[in-house]
Amino acid sequence: MATRTLGIIMNGITGRMGYRQHLVRSILAIRDQGGVELSNGERLQVDPILVGRNAEKVKEIAERHGVTRWTTDLDSALAGSDEVYFDAQLTTVREESLLKAIAAGKHVYTEKPIAESLEGALALAKTAKEAGVANGVVHDKLYLPGLLKLRRLIDSGFFGRILSVRGEFGYWVFEGDQQPAQRPSWNYRTEDGGGITTDMFCHWNYVLENLFGPIQAVTAKTTTHIPQRWDEAGKPYTATADDAAYGLFELEGGIIVSLNSSWAVRVHRDELVEFQVDGTEGSAVAGLFGCAVQHRTMTPKPVWNPDLKDTTPYRQQWQEVPDNIEFDNGFKAQWELFLRSLVGDAEHPYDFLAGARGVRLAEAGLASSAEGRRIELGELQP
Structure with a gap:
């Protein structure tokens, strides 16, 4: 069986996401399994630096x-023969590094947001297109079991006409004084690229547009619920970035989505993120792994009576969607698709323009909150 090796420059692997999800659970897992199997039976092995x-x-x-290969000199790495550049750095330094990689003729794959501004994101998309290099942006949540089950339901017509989506994401991130925070302090400083809107609206954009349709308008309220936190050295600092964002999204076809994102909320749900989808024929509640459904023919008839305690076992009236297949790590699954696309064995649709739409949604959400108005979104061109 023939094997081809692809060199991958991995920048930013000392961070939480870069190390755990992209290096250990994706690239090293691909390496240790003997590479990615192609449709012709050959294998595509990876060799990271x-x-x-x-x-x-x-x-x-x-x-x-x-x-065996590592360096602190990005320029020297880009001067080598490795074909792919991957970026998991802080957003504040990502755009410059991506431009360097494109100029060096590398195919580029990156975490989100791809740039600090929509202008920068569109410039990246245009530059990559003109250079003729493959470019991809991480869309990991689309590959998770819960959303794959949701995709299966949508494609089967289970919902009938989809009416609305309700989403809840978040958990309590400790302030850092009594207990260490679960997230790095830069997340809470605007000057360092922090903020939950910038972080999560990029995710919500690709989840919503790929499952339900393009986003046409957004109305949002962002806020900083916890104004003071303590950093990794135990020193107090002022949180200048938003730690919660409450959004209302209008989608093509009349679907209304309400989505709350917060690092200042205590969890009373089965998973840290859940989406309830309601349609004329049925409903579903999907998390990262689980997905429960209730069809129209099996929907009970609740009766509102505030004078009596409600003992209805509502959760028990839903049915779990079975796995039916074995799900791989979502980050690894998308890495394999991107790598296969480089040798013409697959198509990877999540390019820099898709990443730019995520940046645009984050900017629109922040502007909506600051200006107190609904913001319409049109077609985006690089």
């Missing part, structure tokens, strides 16, 4: 996982 600013950290990670 790790890039980071802290030599000690990068070297330790490389040695721990048997990666």
